[in-house]
Every structure is written in structure tokens, then in C-alpha cells.
Amino acid sequence: MAFEKKFSLPGSERHPMPGSRVVGSVDPNEIVSVSVILRRDVVTGGDNSSAMTAMEQFAHEYELTVADVNMKKRRVQMLGTVAALSKAFETEMQCYQIDTVGPKFRGRTGTISMPEEFKPYVLAVLGLDSRPVAKPHFRFNKRKHQPAAPPSTFTPPQVAQLYSYPSGADGTGQTIAIIELGGGYRTSDLKTYFSSLGIKQPAISAVSVDGGKNAPGGSADGEVMLDIEVAGAIAPGASYAVYFAPNTDQGFVDAITDAVHDTMRKPSVISISWGGPEDSWTAQAQNAMNAALQDAATLGVTVTVAAGDNGSSDGVGDSQLHVDFPAASPFALACGGTKLVGSGSNISSETVWNEVANKEGATGGGVSKVFAIPSYQSSANVPANPQTNFAGRGVPDVAGNADPATGYQIRYDGQNAVVGGTSAVAPQWAALVAILNQKLGKPVGFLNPALYSLPKGVLNDITSGNNDDSNLGHYSAGSGWDACTGLGSANGTALLNALQSSSTTSSGR
Numbered sequence: 389m390a391f392e393k394k395f396s397l398p399g400s401e402r403h404p405m406p407g408s409r410v411v412g413s414v415d416p417n418e419i420v421s422v423s424v425i426l427r428r429d430v431v432t433g434g435d436n437s438s439a440m441t442a443m444e445q446f447a448h449e450y451e452l453t454v455a456d457v458n459m460k461k462r463r464v465q466m467l468g469t470v471a472a473l474s475k476a477f478e479t480e481m482q483c484y485q486i487d488t489v490g491p492k493f494r495g496r497t498g499t500i501s502m503p504e505e506f507k508p509y510v511l512a513v514l515g516l517d518s519r520p521v522a523k524p525h526f527r528f529n530k531r532k533h534q535p536a537a538p539p540s541t542f543t544p545p546q547v548a549q550l551y552s553y554p555s556g557a558d559g560t561g562q563t564i565a566i567i568e569l570g571g572g573y574r575t576s577d578l579k580t581y582f583s584s585l586g587i588k589q590p591a592i593s594a595v596s597v598d599g600g601k602n603a604p605g606g607s608a609d610g611e612v613m614l615d616i617e618v619a620g621a622i623a624p625g626a627s628y629a630v631y632f633a634p635n636t637d638q639g640f641v642d643a644i645t646d647a648v649h650d651t652m653r654k655p656s657v658i659s660i661s662w663g664g665p666e667d668s669w670t671a672q673a674q675n676a677m678n679a680a681l682q683d684a685a686t687l688g689v690t691v692t693v694a695a696g697d698n699g700s701s702d703g704v705g706d707s708q709l710h711v712d713f714p715a716a717s718p719f720a721l722a723c724g725g726t727k728l729v730g731s732g733s734n735i736s737s738e739t740v741w742n743e744v745a746n747k748e749g750a751t752g753g754g755v756s757k758v759f760a761i762p763s764y765q766s767s768a769n770v771p772a773n774p775q776t777n778f779a780g781r782g783v784p785d786v787a788g789n790a791d792p793a794t795g796y797q798i799r800y801d802g803q804n805a806v807v808g809g810t811s812a813v814a815p816q817w818a819a820l821v822a823i824l825n826q827k828l829g830k831p832v833g834f835l836n837p838a839l840y841s842l843p844k845g846v847l848n849d850i851t852s853g854n855n856d857d858s859n860l861g862h863y864s865a866g867s868g869w870d871a872c873t874g875l876g877s878a879n880g881t882a883l884l885n886a887l888q889s890s891s892t893t894s895s896g897r
Contacts, residue, residue, distance in 0.1 A: 391449055391503035394478065397513060399671025400500040405493075405519050408484040414494050416471035421455065421598065422515035423638050425676040426462040430509050439509045440464075446503060450476035461645045462511075462679070470494075477501060479516060486520075494518040511679065512672035514638035521637050521669065522569055522662040524611035525694040525712075527749045529792040529806035540729070541806045543585060543797050544621035547789050547816060550730045551848075553880035559623030559822035565647040565655035566615045566628060566815070569635035569662050571608025572601075573616055574801070581617055581799040582624070590620045592628045593653075597643045600632035604801065613800035614807050615661055615815045622819035625826075629653045635662075637673035640714075644680045648689055656831045657690040659818035660720075661811035663712040665702045666758055674713060674758065681719035688833035692817045693720040694810035695784040696752025699744060699857025700871070709775055709862055711754040711783045718762040721835055722783045723813035724873045725751035725790025726850055740853025740865045740872040741791040741808070748792045750855045751810060753863060753871040756780035764837040768869040774862055785836055787850060787873035788813035820880050827884055838887065839875060844868075846886045847876035 430439050436459055443464050447454050452468035470481055478501035485492045496517045502510060529541065542550075573592070582589040594602040604612075616628060631647050633639035640662070647658050666674075684691050696702050696712035704710050715722040725741035742750040755773040759781040770782035789795070795808035825831045832838070839847075850873040854864040863871035 390445060391505065393504040394501040395504050395507060396499040397502050397510065397672060399675060400513065402497050402517055402670060404497060405484065405486070405495065408486045410482050411485045411492065412483045414470050414481045414483050416469060418470045419467060420470055420473055420515060422466050422473065422513055423642055424464040424466060424510060425512040425514065425641070425679070426464065426509055427511045428462065428679060431459050431462050442505045442509070452476060461649050463645060473516060477513060477516065481516060484519070493520065512676040514641060514673060514676060518634070518636045520635040522635060522640060522664045524608055524811055525661050525663065525697045526611050526614050526807050526809035526811035527697055527792045528610070529795050529808065540794050541797055542789070542794065544618045544816070545585065547728070547796065548622045549733050550728065550735055551788070551878040551880055552733065552882065553622065553820060554823055554827055554884045557823045557826045559626030559819065560826055562626040562657065562822040562825050563653050563655040564619055564623065564626050564628050564818050564822055565658040566619070566630045567643045567647065567658065567660045567662065568608070568612050568615070568630055568632050569640060571606050571612040572604035573612050573630070574604050577613065577799050577802065578616065582621065585621055587621055587624050590624045590626060590628055592616060592630065595629050595631045597631050597633035597646050598639045600634050600639060602630070602632055609800050610805065610807060611661055611811055614796065614798050614811055615659060617798045618796055618812050619659060619815035619819040622816065623822045626822045627653070629655060637669065641673065641676045641680055644677065648680060648684045648687060655689060656825050657692065657818045657821040658684065659815045660691065660693045660714065661814050663694060663696060663715055665704050665710045666713040666716050666756060667710065669713055677714050678717045678719065681714065681717045685719045685834035688831045690821045690832060690835050691720050692814040692821065693722055694814045695722045695724045697749040697809045698752060699742065699750035699855045700754050700860055700862050701858045702752055705858070707858070707860065709754050709773065709860060711756050712752045715752065716756045716759055716781055716783050718759050718781050719834065721817065722785045722874065723810055723817055724753050724784035724787040725810045725813055726787050726873055726877055727791035728789035728794050735848070738848060738850055738877060740850060740855055742853055742855055743791060743793060744857045749809065750857045751787070751790060751872055753783050753855050755782055755871060764840045768840055770869065782869065782871060784874040785839060786817060786847065786875055787877045788816045817878065820878055823880070824884055824887065828887060832887060838890065842886055846879060846882045848879055849876040
């Protein structure tokens with residue numbers, strides 16, 4: 389008989405979410421959607437039929453419905469009741485609540501079991517557990533409700549001018565995808581904002597993933613508006629597709645996957661301002677997201693990701709060093725934060741963002757405990773993780789203005805505000821990538837290898853400051869790559885010239 393022997397899916401083990409408690413059972417008749425993520429070699433190897441035959445037989449055996457199959461996305465979506473899914477994957481789901489008045493979610497503990505027939509095919513099963521997995525990486529300036537913005541803050545075009553973004557380009561012909569796991573935007577606010585800057589509002593569309601939607605009125609509105617307004621004000625000629633998904637590992641992975649493989653909108657760059665401590669994720673969810681980001685790199689899509697706003701500890705508070713994920717993925721362009729001072733096109737000073745003393749955060753950064761150092765960082769002098777001695781991926785790759793004290797003037801929920809955080813850096817770099825793509829006439833794609841091979845002086849090397857947020861003694865800025873600001877902040881024109889020169893040299897001209 390088929391499916392008699394089972395195995396525990398590697399990396400699927402779940403523990404109770406810290407700060408949550410069981411408050412009851414889950415309705416056994418509740419319909420739940422799960423995403424079964426297939427291994428890359430199942431698709432690239434060409435033999436999909438045996439995998440799909442096994443999936444369909446499995447669904448039939450356990451009274452599940454195969455709702456969608458997409459081999460390019462390596463994803464099979466199944467629907468079933470909680471009772472049927474619990475039996476199929478040999479796991480128990482319960483209702484949890486965060487703290488005593490926080491949101492409730494469907495959770496599981498232990499591992500997921502699957503038939504041995506699936507060992508060659510399945511990378512991850514996401515959706516059984518609906519706990520929140522990420523936080524938006526933005527920080528309000530303490531004077532956010534003042535009628536006039538502090539004089540040290542900037543509009544996004546002013547930041548672009550300080551970073552010498554190429555002139556004569558506005559992202560025309562490009563689509564920037566923005567991933568959001570909550571909140572929403574109001575068209576009236578966007579209209580008012582872009583009008584106040586004298587900029588034509590860019591084309592913006594909302595895309596639903598796993599039932600997510602544009603839902604303004606929540607605490608994440610500031611994030612959504614920051615992302616759209618920073619990128620949109622710098623590259624107003626680009627089109628913007630905002631992918632709204634639930635804040636779950638399934639929603640996050642599916643949103644990235646859908647954006648990467650969107651054949652209608654065809655984004656050339658994806659901006660992500662959400663994340664969580666690297667070791668708060670299951671290994672299967674990390675593997676699935678890393679695979680989605682690898683797909684982006686393969687297809688020539690740049691993915692910019694905020695590196696976090698809680699310093700070298702990533703806010704965990706266990707006296708350990710942590711980096712944020714998905715910024716820690718070797719296929720992400722991880723974006724750290726600086727404190728930028730200047731006017732016009734002249735930068736007076738730029739240091740590591742660290743406002744811990746004022747309770748306004750610090751840039752994330754450090755060395756991964758999960759992902760080995762990628763080849764493009766082999767000559768960057770990335771140190772081993774000081775606590776584990778693991779030779780891991782160094783975070784971030786680049787940086788940009790993120791200090792709330794020198795933050796970005798935006799508008800959300802009918803009010804003006806000044807916002808910082810590495811959430812502002814991801815869309816700032818995404819806008820630059822769109823402009824570079826327009827200028828070069830082709831996508832820069834997976835930019836990391838090119839950035840690490842740039843001659844000295846192309847980026848603004850940040851050499852002052854640290855991101856130590858809890859007296860751990862790590863990390864400090866210095867010449868070259870560092871675990872606070874990576875290779876440095878943008879000099880857009882110099883970067884364009886370097887990429888043009890590299891393209892000319894590689895083509896033999």
C-alpha cells in the first residue's frame with residue numbers, strides 16, 4: 389500500500405513561539421491552504437510526472453485538493469480541512485495567542501511527516517503554521533507629529549542627489565516589485581505626497597498573494613507608504629507592483645515567488661523591507677525562500693533587502709550576535725543603514741547609524757550562522773562569526789541613509805512623518821537599480837558579484853561608527869567591507885560608469 393512509510397521532513401521542526409500560549413483548539417473543519425515547495429532538481433531534471441503523480445495520489449488518499457500546480461515556481465498548492473491536513477502530515481495544530489491581548493494564530497510544534505515517496509521531491513511544506521515571522525524595518529523620528537520636518541531630514545530626491553544618482557533617468561520601462569506583509573496605502577495620501585514634491589505619481593498596482601490585500605489602517609501602513617514613496621519619488625517613471633501577503637512563512641515565500649515569476653508585470657527589481665532574526669526561522673522555510681531568491685538571481689531580477697534595525701543582536705536580547713533574514717540570503721542585496729549629513733550634492737559626513745542611546749535603533753549587520761560565505765565575498769575580508777567561528781555570509785552588502793534623525797519625509801494615513809530604518813534603504817537601492825537598468829538598456833540582475841569586484845572608491849566607504857546595541861563589542865566600521873555598512877553607500881553615477889566600463893570590457897569592445 390502506498391504512503392505507509394513516513395519520514396520527518398528535514399528542517400520542519402517547530403517550537404512554540406516565544407511569548408505565545410495555547411488558548412484553544414483549531415476548528416477541524418477550517419479550510420487551510422498549504423504550499424508544497426519542490427526541490428530544484430525535480431524541475432531542472434525534467435522528470436516532473438512522477439512527482440506530480442505521487443502528489444495527486446497523496447491528495448486523493450487524504451481528501452485534499454490540488455488547487456494549483458506551477459513547476460516554474462516549483463510549487464504545489466493543496467487545500468484541505470485542518471483535520472485532513474493534520475492526518476496527512478501527522479501534526480497537531482492548536483490556536484495560540486501572543487501575550488494576553490495580542491493576535492491569535494494557528495500553530496504547530498514538532499516535525500512534519502511525509503510519505504517516503506516524497507523524499508526526492510519535497511523541500512518544504514508551508515502554511516500549516518500561521519504565526520507571524522517578520523517585522524517591518526522602519527523607525528519613526530521622535531518628531532514625527534511635528535507640523536514641520538526637522539531641518540536635518542530629507543525628501544527621497546534629496547537623498548538621491550546626495551548619492552549622485554544618474555541624471556536623465558527615472559526608471560522608465562522598469563517595474564519595481566514591493567513585498568508587504570501587512571498594512572496598505574491610500575491613493576489620496578500618495579496623490580498629496582507626490583504633488584507636494586512636484587512629481588507625477590507613478591503607476592501603482594496592488595497584487596494579492598494567499599489572500600493578502602491592500603488594507604490601510606494598521607500599524608504597518610508606515611512601512612508600505614515608506615517603500616512606495618521612497619522608490620516612487622526617486623524613480624517615478626517606473627511602474628510599481630505591491631504584493632500583499634499574510635505575515636507567515638508561506639505568505640512571505642509565496643509573495644517573493646509570485647513576484648519573481650510574474651510574467652505579466654515582469655519586475656526587474658524586488659524591494660523587501662521585512663525580516664526576522666535568522667535563527668527564528670525553520671530551516672525548511674529558509675531553504676524555500678533562499679531558493680526563491682536564487683530563482684530571482686537566475687532570471688536577472690535584483691532583490692534588495694533591509695538588514696534590520698536592531699543592531700548586531702538583531703533585537704533578540706540573548707547576549708548573542710544575530711543577523712536578519714532574508715537579508716542574510718547570499719542571493720539578496722542586503723542593505724544596511726547610515727547617518728547622512730549634507731545638502732545639495734555635498735555629503736558633509738556619513739557614519740554608521742546607531743541611535744541606541746536615543747532608543748531609535750541601529751543598523752543590522754554581522755555574520756550569518758546559517759549560510760556559508762559566498763564566493764563573491766571571498767576577498768572581502770569577512771571575519772568568521774566571533775561567537776561561533778563559522779565562516780558565514782557577511783551582512784550587509786551596501787548601505788544608505790537610515791537614521792530616523794536624518795530620515796525621510798513621507799506621508800501616511802493622512803499625516804506627514806519622518807521615518808528612517810533600513811526599510812528606507814531597500815527601496816532607495818531598488819530605485820537606483822531601476823535607473824541603472826534604464827541607463828544600461830538591460831537589467832543588472834544579481835548585482836552582488838559585480839559590486840564586490842568594483843575598484844576602490846566607486847562606493848562611499850563608511851569608516852566611522854558601530855552597530856553594537858547591547859555591549860557585545862561587535863561590529864565597527866572600517867576601510868573596505870564591514871558588518872555595519874557593507875561596501876558603503878551609493879555613488880550612483882560612479883556605479884553606472886563602472887558597470888558600463890565592465891560591460892564594455894566583457895564584450896571585448
